[in-house]
Amino acid sequence: MAGTGERTQGTVHVIGGGPVGLFLAALLQSVPGQRVRVYEKRPEYTRTRMVMLAPYLLASTIESYRADTIDGQDVEAIFDRVELETRLAYRRTVASDLRTLVDEWTQGFVPLNTIERGLRELIQSRDGGDVEFVRADLAADAALDLAEPDDVIVDCTGTHAVLRDVLAVGDEPGTRGANTWLLNLEHALTITFLYDAPFECDEFCKYYKNLENTGYKFIPSVKRTSYDGDVTHVTGIVSISRTEFEAMPPRFNGTWLRENFPRIATSMDGFINRMQQQSPGNVVGDLEVTRIPLDVYHAWNTTSRGWHGSGLDHALARTPVFLLGDSAIGSPYFQSITLGFECAFHLAGHLANTQLPLGAVFDRYETFMNQQWLRVYMRSQMIKHNKDLLQVVDDTNGLLSQLHIY
Numbered sequence: 001m002a003g004t005g006e007r008t009q010g011t012v013h014v015i016g017g018g019p020v021g022l023f024l025a026a027l028l029q030s031v032p033g034q035r036v037r038v039y040e041k042r043p044e045y046t047r048t049r050m051v052m053l054a055p056y057l058l059a060s061t062i063e064s065y066r067a068d069t070i071d072g073q074d075v076e077a078i079f080d081r082v083e084l085e086t087r088l089a090y091r092r093t094v095a096s097d098l099r100t101l102v103d104e105w106t107q108g109f110v111p112l113n114t115i116e117r118g119l120r121e122l123i124q125s126r127d128g129g130d131v132e133f134v135r136a137d138l139a140a141d142a143a144l145d146l147a148e149p150d151d152v153i154v155d156c157t158g159t160h161a162v163l164r165d166v167l168a169v170g171d172e173p174g175t176r177g178a179n180t181w182l183l184n185l186e187h188a189l190t191i192t193f194l195y196d197a198p199f200e201c202d203e204f205c206k207y208y209k210n211l212e213n214t215g216y217k218f219i220p221s222v223k224r225t226s227y228d229g230d231v232t233h234v235t236g237i238v239s240i241s242r243t244e245f246e247a248m249p250p251r252f253n254g255t256w257l258r259e260n261f262p263r264i265a266t267s268m269d270g271f272i273n274r275m276q277q278q279s280p281g282n283v284v285g286d287l288e289v290t291r292i293p294l295d296v297y298h299a300w301n302t303t304s305r306g307w308h309g310s311g312l313d314h315a316l317a318r319t320p321v322f323l324l325g326d327s328a329i330g331s332p333y334f335q336s337i338t339l340g341f342e343c344a345f346h347l348a349g350h351l352a353n354t355q356l357p358l359g360a361v362f363d364r365y366e367t368f369m370n371q372q373w374l375r376v377y378m379r380s381q382m383i384k385h386n387k388d389l390l391q392v393v394d395d396t397n398g399l400l401s402q403l404h405i406y
């Protein structure tokens with residue numbers, strides 16, 4: 001790949017075949033002549049947790065793209081309108097089979113491994129394109145060794161990205177700088193259950209269904225799944241302390257919760273009782289509980305731009321590397337896969353455009369990822385702040401102490 005001028009199309013090595021790596025591979029599969037290799041360490045897709053994708057992923061107009069009430073104005077403030085039009089125009093060119101899948105997934109909650117399997121099966125069922133799947137658990141050096149001249153590496157290995165912390169060039173020649181900034185917003189339980197009746201929960205519901213819960217408010221994000229007939233899939237979060245987090249196993253059920261943290265279980269019972277008064281029905285099966293730190297983080301460098309032109313004799317100075325998905329930016333509150341897919345659209349479009357010099361691809365991707373970071377950081381802080389206010393909404397002094405008025 002030349003530093004300036006038109007680029008020669010080499011292989012794109014996608015390290016990590018989670019949802020975002022697979023989505024990028026599916027996009028690149030439609031680019032004539034593009035070879036793609038996806039390296040995945042897991043033998044099969046077993047993650048069944050329900051995830052949600054934002055409908056604006058397939059927006060066709062700027063108005064529908066910024067329809068999300070929580071950050072519609074931020075979108076307008078951060079992204080140039082002409083650039084946004086170009087990005088939305090690219091989305092309209094996405095293959096119809098892939099659009100159909102994403103459209104289905106934006107209707108409600110969907111198991112994570114349905115997305116992973118759906119993408120992999122789509123790629124394998126298509127006639128055209130050159131995508132190969134390789135089973136491998138790659139460390140940073142091994143990943144960099146894959147690249148021949150003109151190849152590109154995209155690190156999609158998630159939160160513990162293999163290449164994130166090698167991308168920043170340090171102050172001393174040949175040394176590495178710090179490349180990750182992380183903020184823990186809170187610790188939480190993600191609690192999921194099925195309910196055999198329709199149930200909707202807006203912001204009033206989030207308050208009134210938690211009315212008697214002085215602590216451990218359960219904040220649901222409710223959508224009726226499109227596949228389960230009359231079954232509503234309810235997923236929500238309960239804030240917990242770090243000490244409580246550390247005393248819990250990574251995953252457990254309602255029975256374990258009741259025995260070990262009865263106050264949280266009582267709070268859930270209260271929520272479900274009030275839910276039953278609104279829409280009579282029953283919980284199907286047990287609660288599924290996962291403890292998670294709700295972190296927001298990003299990589300200062302999302303490409304190997306700093307190494308290029310550094311004059312250093314290092315694989316990173318020769319091979320373009322891009323971070324994508326959770327390896328580049330991590331965000332809580334059910335938004336990460338949408339963010340990863342958004343960034344995949346951008347990267348796929350730029351890798352496909354071989355007229356664009358590498359320097360321009362680096363610059364545009366870094367700028368775009370900074371904008372996405374700004375958007376998701378502001379959005380996450382806003383959600384966290386609103387959650388904090390909800391905790392104290394009946395306590396005037398508590399409420400005032402949370403407000404920072406000019």
Ligand SMILES: Cc1cc2nc3c(=O)[nH]c(=O)nc-3n(C[C@H](O)[C@H](O)[C@H](O)COP(=O)(O)OP(=O)(O)OC[C@H]3O[C@@H](n4cnc5c(N)ncnc54)[C@H](O)[C@@H]3O)c2cc1C
Pocket residue numbers: 015016017018019020021039040041042049050051052053112136137138139156157158159162190290292324325326327333334335336337338339340
């Ligand atoms: C409880 C919970 C609920 C969530 N709910 C939502 C939600 O509703 N909506 C949402 O958008 N997000 C949600 N998320 C976050 C979402 O699951 C992640 O953001 C998403 O999976 C990130 O996708 P990714 O492809 O970037 O990374 P990952 O899903 O982490 O995939 C990385 C892939 O790389 C592979 N890999 C890692 N290292 C290597 C290596 N060295 N060599 C080869 N392969 C490797 C892994 O096996 C994996 O397949 C939730 C997360 C949790 C924990």
